[in-house]
Amino acid sequence: MRVIGLMSGTSHDAIDAVAADIVQRADTLDVAIAGMLSRPYPATLRAQLLATLPPNTTDIGAVCRLDTAIGQEFAATAEAANNEFFDGTAELIASHGQTVFHWVAEGAALGTLQLGQPAWIAQRTGLAVVSDFRARDIAAGGQGAPLVGLFDLLWLNGRQGHTAGLNIGGIANVTVTGDHPSAFDTGPGNALIDAAVERLSAGTEFFDHDGTRAARGTVDDSLLKTLLAEPYYRKPSPKTTGKELFNAAYLERLPPIDPDDLVATLTALTAHTIADALATHSPTEVIASGGGTRNPTLLTMLRERLGHAKLRTSDELGLPSAAKEAAAFAVLGFLTVHGLDGTDPGCTGAREASVLGAITPGVNGFPRTERPSVAPRQLTVVGHGQA
Template sequence: MAGPAGAPDGASLYVGLISGTSADGIDAALVAFDGPPTAQDDGDGAPDGRLLLGRTYPWEPALRTRLIALGQGGDARSLDELGTLDVQVATCFADAAWRLIAEAGIDAERVSAIGSHGQTVRHRPGGAAFDGRDPFSWQLGDGNVIAERSGITTVADFRRRDVAAGGHGAPLVPAFHAAMLHSRAEDRAILNLGGIANFTLLPADGPVRGFDTGPANALMDAWCQRHTGAAYDAGGAYAASGRVDDALLQRLLDDPWFAEPPPKSTGREQFHLDWVQARLAGGESPADVQATLMELSAATVARALQATQPATRRVLACGGGVHNGPLLARIAAHLPDAQVESTAAHGLDPDFVEAMAFAWLARQTLAGLPGNVASVTGARGPRVLGAVYPK
């Protein structure tokens, strides 16, 4: 079958799959790479990868509900349940890959590999917030099942090698950001507004850094669903109907995690509705709490950038939060010296940057090249990430 428009016969094709902290669907990206993989960013030049097709495929509602409950710190009912969920998630990921390939109208034999992030159900990378426990990060979605059902070589389980090397296993996307969006003309920051917010710092001259800043959409989505029944606050309208409660905002900001220096990462097990509930005085308007949670996301993003790369002149945003105009406006208000804009202005669809990154990471792994950035994760050095499941 003919490839999609813009995919010359010589291009190598990869599929990237991820379901993020919000678990709002499986993001699938078909990516074309024209040149060979490289050990490090070239600086300025042609972006290394083009999105040919991106789609988000929804979870079955009952499965999504269970995954969110586990991700927020809930206990598994049994080992049998965990084993079953591992297979169910992998089956959904394999089906997403097949649907994407079919919609693109390409022959599956042209796809070199699938890079699957899986679904995080627990992220305990160490640090003060986790009381010195043995660090780990756990993503469901058995790569054996994906490879078997898809018939395509699959790379999965990307985070745990970095954790084993003393890192946080997150963020992993900064290496891809550097390959695609670095500029020698200005200091840039790439802001991913998923369930959790994280930065990749790309100085014009200097090492790449990156870290989580705290909640982006996760708390707002959960609060909105509890009080309105909607899965998320479309366009930030619910938050815009309330007013920021300054006293509540301060209690939220007082959490010690925000004061921890990078490298740092977090997830729903740290920032969830019980965490919010414990800081309510009682009697707050639900709309005011929503407005306050939006301000928490904006303020923690801005404070983190001002503390780590204050000379930033361009913030490129991606992830679901890009569609929340009021949230972007609040971030811009906190960062008056920086231009805040979508990655779309630089040729990257903001909804599929992370999925593209896991296609890129799979390519790195198959080439025997590192996928982590040790200055970001805190690992002892560069590592080839993931496990390979041959077709």
């Protein structure tokens, strides 16, 4: 099945689209990545989106307008990816949408909201759309995140040693494989770094390009110790967080500090919290993806903190790091239309596994598929030299 996976993460900067040809053979999913593209949000739309996010307040009219505008941008991105990589022959769209709020209270996820009305995608492409992936897991008692957990378990199954998957987006999350798998958000990935750079540059920069600012700065050990006292880091998994906590306002409580030292310290915070979260699981290798892999200063700090665990990027295993999350949602969409569970309860904390999402019909209605006789137990990325 030819699937377009769509994703915009907690950096709120662009929509990523991955074209994936997915086939299940016995208990293995073969995923061939035909290509990927990334389309930045128009500046005005991004500004409107950021203005609705915590700690800002908003109104229901603004939410409605964003749901439409983001849906239209996702639709245009899906159409572009379908035309470029599948010559218009895609069969399904899987859209994560744009998270604007993840409601967590006393460690339990109670609700979640992703914008990007799927009807606009279905109308423009003519294809059925799977969307609203997270709500079903929350209804089953899970955290609703990180939903990349099942993808990681299938993809990393069979690797020697004890492997952890890591995604460093706005928020960083890990999946730990083994007899008792686990998946959870470790804390800020790029969120606080990006917020600091945007503030320090008066809005002319949105991230620490190549980790240059952090490399110039010096980590303030006293400030780092204060930041590490954040209660979230000591909560047991499964757990989730987001920009409801780690946002620009989080920086306002910090004392004055040299700009580059601030970025260096926040970069060290990300490295420390990821490594500390993984320490109790003792992985032998960590496979990283996401925007944070393009920050060499962060990766250097993380390698130093991980000790004996080998840090690699997903590119080394044949899966482009920028494509992983959108590819994961393409797979989740495939599972949904085939009636297969998209979660592992051990990863999300749900009472049971669930078939995820809602399906918006395309011009020909719903996809015509049959439920496979067995659920997949492994996933391979084909056509991209694996290690």
